[in-house]
Amino acid sequence: MTTSVPLGLAEQTEIKAYTDFTASAPPPLRKSLGIDSLRVGSALALAIREDPSHFFNRAGGFAEDEPVTADLLTQVCDFYREQGVPQGALMITPSLLPPDWTSVVGKLNLSQGGRFVKLGCDVETALAATEEAAALAPELRVGLVEADQAHEFATVMMPTFGFTSPGLTDLAASCVGKPDWQQYAVWEGKRMIAVGSIFVNGECADMFGGATLAEARGLGAQSALLAARVRAAQAAGCRWIVAETGAEDPGDHNTSLHNMVRAGFEPLYERTTWLWRG
Structure with missing residues (x-):
């Protein structure tokens, strides 16, 4: 039986879970861990400065009706840089990657990390x-x-x-x-x-x-x-x-x-x- 989960809703639900898990923590804890988040169009980016694993430094929720461009992703990367984190992840559904993705990867100096099944x-x-x-x-x-x-x-x-x-x-x-x-x-x-x-x-x-x-x-x-x-x-x-x-x-x-x-x-x-x- 095939699922009818809307792609955008699936991705939004995932990133909202991560941001709510972290960004709504008590203010003293947010401050001590260096937690912050940013909305860029439909997407959300999350950063935790005091996370040695860098696992929670992630952005997701990119929408079908909003092109994934180098300019959009530059805003996310600038956010990571401003937060003082050494690494951040971009979680983008494969079907939303633009035709010039190879060029975007080179411009932003991105590299491939792990693969996940949605x-x-x-x-x-x-x-x-x-x-x-x-x-x-x-x-x-x-x-x-x-x-x-x-x-x-x-x-x-x-x-x-x-x-x-x-x-x-x-x-x-x-x-x-x-x-x-x-x-x-x-x-x-x-x-x-x-x-x-x-x-x-x-x-x-x-x-x-x-x-x-x-x-x-x-x-x-x-x-x-x-x-x-x-x-x-x-x-x-x-x-x-x-x-x-x-x-x-x-x-x-x-x-x-x-x-x-x-x-x-x-x-x-x-x-x-x-x-x-x-």
């Missing part, structure tokens, strides 16, 4: 697929993360992705309970072993930050979290769900990608990350 589906398709998902191991349970569990949630999510800075952990904790967000976790007894969030952007929801502790993988935690978040998207009135994960090279196996396909998500396209370096 996935999407309608909520009804995901509901039907997750009903057939493998059951969670009997010693585990899935549920909503409460405010007093925010720090534990963050200490599972961020280090699992390699983000070990205390400031970034505080950033994730500050997101718990925010409007348009819901956070879910899987517990083994009283210990939280896996987490995942949902961000609601009108009729579209983004599956954000699914992470499982290394020693707890293979127990069905992420499939259970996908199912819980699909039900949350339905309850929020969403029509579509989107997600993104790393693309596979020959011989690779991305468990997250295969979990989402089993949950009804359809790969929409692969998107190369274009990197600007100061």
